[in-house]
Amino acid sequence: MTTTIIVIAVVLVLLIAAAAVLTTRRRRSHQRHRATQARSRAADHVEPIRDSQRDAAASESRAAVARAEAERAEQEAAEARRGLQMEQARQEDAIREADAIDPDVDHRADDYEPGTGTHRKG
Secondary structure, eight states: OHHHHHHHHHHHHHHHHHHHHHHHHHHHHHHHHHHHHHHHHHHTTHHHHHHHHHHHHHHHHHHHHHHHHHHHHHHHHHHHHHHHHHHHHHHHHHHHHHHHHOTTBOTTSTTOOTTOOOSBOO
């Protein structure tokens, strides 16, 4: 009878072990399947990501061109301002020269302003 109990116990242990192995295999198979599905879903996003990367690169390129154009325009505006200032300075020099020659203009007065003719010698 003890031998029978031992045999039954061993058979039960073997059945439990086999059930555990089968359960583990099923769980792993299920996990593999879920992992495959997750990878498949991730792969579905590859093309949209590539499209987004291309769009971002194109936008960055357009922004770089716009920055270069803006910089060039700013340089042109600065040159134009310098040209204007030079022309205004030449005009003021000519007016000062004329005022210095004009006997009716006191070009040395503290409140003298070129070309106004308002500060007459008294």
